[in-house]
Amino acid sequence: MNPAYQYDVHLPAHMDPDKKYPVVFTLHGKGSNERNVFGLVAPLADHFIIIGIRGNLPLGAGYQYYELKSLGNPIREMFDDAVKQLEGFIRYATEKYPIDSDKRYLLGFSQGAILSMTLALTMGDQLRGIVALNGYVPDFVKTEYPLRSVKDVSFFVSHGEHDSVFPVRIGHETAAYFKDQTPLLTFHLYPTDHGVSEENQLDVLNWLKKDAGLITNLE
Template identity: 50%
Template structure:
């Protein structure tokens, strides 16, 4: 199986033959790129194979995974295609790298958070996600087949003064997952549309702790 997606790979320094490793798939925001996300996950390669993925669409100086037709409304066909491409990439990585299929994680900021939550809700095989400042499109809630699987846990964060995606959307994300019976850690920060140092430290602590869940 091949992939058309461009990505940066980080892996543990001392790979043990035949050992299966957790995987962390990282998705950037609109107009950004796979390189910009690496500072958020630096050091986590000691615990994960990390795949930082570039959006397949050109967007300003960077890239995107989908386009939008209105506030909080992705173009449906473009969004569906982006989700399918990412789903295929996860399958590609699982086939071509020594990954523990019971420990697949997603991390995204803004557009990447939107994609992380959608993939977690529909793939049925994700163990944990870190969704930094995103939302769940209404058509995902109403028309996608929701299948989060039985082992998903979620970290959601949002800036209280987010000028791009309203803070209320972050609260709605947490409420939606909670209603599905999925464990949610919801953190808020007196920030705008960014990842503060406290947020950075909190999600890294959460993901390393969650990795131990079920061991």
């Protein structure tokens, strides 16, 4: 199988050939790239497989996974295709690399967060957890997609209090939506615009480490 996306894979430096590892798939924001997000989770690289998925549509100097009709309004056909292709990519990578299929995480920022949360809803407990940074769930996903239960999926959802792209009320609405569906929700606000602060990053790293059951000090 040829994957639908170009990607970077970072394997632990001292891999045990008899062991399977937790994985973080990263999904970047609109106009960015896979290397931009790697920095957020690089401190986990000795303990996780990290796979950065590059959007397959060029946009300026970067990439995107789908195009928009307007802000917050994806072109439906392109969005649907991205969700299907990303599901296929996750299966492809799980077969190709020594990945523990019970510990598959998605981490996305902005457009990547939108897709990560959508994939949680379409894949259910095939995923262990989601980190969604400054995103939302499109209304058509909530009302028209065939959704799976996420009661056993862990969520770390965060939003910037001063986000000028997706206002903070969207973060509150997203948290409220998932609070009704899973007891495994962590929600934080940070005094930032549409970005990820150092405090936010540290909270994400600690959350992933704890959720995956790692007790080794990663510092």
